[in-house]
Amino acid sequence: MHSVGHVAADPALDRHSSDPAAKGICRSCDRCSRRAFLGTVTRAALGLGLCPFLSNMACNTGTRKNAASRSQATGLVLDDRYLRHTLGKGHVESPERLIAITRRLNASGLDKHTVSITPSVDPTPYLQTVHSESHINRVTEQANDISICRLAVAAGLAAVDAVCEGKVRNAFCAIRPPGHHATNTGEYGFCFFNNIAIAARYAQKKHKLDKILIVDWDYHHGNGTEWAFYEDPTVLFFSTHALYAFPGTGRADRTGSGPGKGFNINAPLPRGAGDKEFLDAFTKKLVPAAETFRPDLILISAGFDSRKEDLLGDFTVTDKGFAELTKLVMSLAEAHSGSRVVSLLEGGYNTEGLATGVESHLKALLTG
Numbered sequence: 001m002h003s004v005g006h007v008a009a010d011p012a013l014d015r016h017s018s019d020p021a022a023k024g025i026c027r028s029c030d031r032c033s034r035r036a037f038l039g040t041v042t043r044a045a046l047g048l049g050l051c052p053f054l055s056n057m058a059c060n061t062g063t064r065k066n067a068a069s070r071s072q073a074t075g076l077v078l079d080d081r082y083l084r085h086t087l088g089k090g091h092v093e094s095p096e097r098l099i100a101i102t103r104r105l106n107a108s109g110l111d112k113h114t115v116s117i118t119p120s121v122d123p124t125p126y127l128q129t130v131h132s133e134s135h136i137n138r139v140t141e142q143a144n145d146i147s148i149c150r151l152a153v154a155a156g157l158a159a160v161d162a163v164c165e166g167k168v169r170n171a172f173c174a175i176r177p178p179g180h181h182a183t184n185t186g187e188y189g190f191c192f193f194n195n196i197a198i199a200a201r202y203a204q205k206k207h208k209l210d211k212i213l214i215v216d217w218d219y220h221h222g223n224g225t226e227w228a229f230y231e232d233p234t235v236l237f238f239s240t241h242a243l244y245a246f247p248g249t250g251r252a253d254r255t256g257s258g259p260g261k262g263f264n265i266n267a268p269l270p271r272g273a274g275d276k277e278f279l280d281a282f283t284k285k286l287v288p289a290a291e292t293f294r295p296d297l298i299l300i301s302a303g304f305d306s307r308k309e310d311l312l313g314d315f316t317v318t319d320k321g322f323a324e325l326t327k328l329v330m331s332l333a334e335a336h337s338g339s340r341v342v343s344l345l346e347g348g349y350n351t352e353g354l355a356t357g358v359e360s361h362l363k364a365l366l367t368g
């Protein structure tokens with residue numbers, strides 16, 4: 001169905017030559033002698049007085065060298081079986097969301113430039129890395145088709161495999177149901193299993209990655225993901241959200257506890273927050289934390305209910321804004337994580353807005 005799309009021999013150099021207006025600078029890394037483009041993230045870091053040699057830091061772990069031998073393609077999970085999950089007639093978390101995404105990606109041809117990932121990993125052994133047996137039993141009774149909830153988990157695991165095995169550079173999973181609200185209390189906020197939390201644990205157990213960064217830009221706070229890793233220093237959780245909206249969690253003073261103290265970053269934003277507020281939060285709070293943390297893999301809880309004109313939110317992020325956020329995360333991954341990024345769909349309830357937001361995000365993953 002899909003084929004490997006255009007791949008630049010060296011994305012860093014390609015980006016430099018094709019985008020002089022970006023006003024980045026090129027430097028030779030004194031560890032590996034490769035030239036490195038220092039773009040948005042580094043300029044932001046310079047403004048904060050941080051070390052600008054992001055790529056040098058990547059050389060410390062050899063991630064850049066490894067990245068050079070890996071595929072530069074983008075993986076995509078896009079599967080009609082996710083249409084079978086439903087919360088009832090008229091519910092905003094509807095199959096129409098995925099229909100709109102599929103239609104948009106078909107029309108733009110973006111899907112043909114990605115590598116298809118089949119969500120064929122059995123999630124059973126990994127559900128209990130996050131959830132209790134009673135939770136699993138409860139959601140099994142609550143869901144109209146639990147196999148589709150399990151398939152959403154499987155997508156994250158398959159995408160982690162594809163990225164960690166070097167088959168693709170990054171991947172996006174257009175899945176339903178979402179997951180970042182799920183804890184151990186049964187279905188919550190349209191979420192059954194915490195897809196991204198299980199994917200993080202899977203990356204640690206199956207692929208022996210030590211440190212995972214989870215970036216959550218959904219309108220709603222990822223309370224379930226915070227809960228899963230609140231005392232864990234191996235998973236850094238960063239979330240932008242509306243504090244005054246469901247589920248009412250996500251205060252900035254909630255920074256983790258015990259050994260996890262300092263590894264939970266909540267960045268609540270005011271009503272109407274848009275591209276500027278998001279980019280400010282990312283550059284001022286996420287970038288310095290990620291520079292210190294140096295993740296082996298970055299996961300994104302990609303919620304598009306923070307987009308303008310969403311049915312459940314009042315933020316105003318544009319499609320261009322989502323591309324900028326994506327590129328910023330990719331810059332962090334290029335510096336530290338061998339460019340490994342796996343993005344999982346969370347919210348987004350204006351179906352057409354969701355579709356264009358996903359298109360912009362995926363395009364950035366492909367070309368950024």
Ligand SMILES: [Zn+2]
Nearest residue numbers: 218220305347
């Ligand atoms: Zn949401």
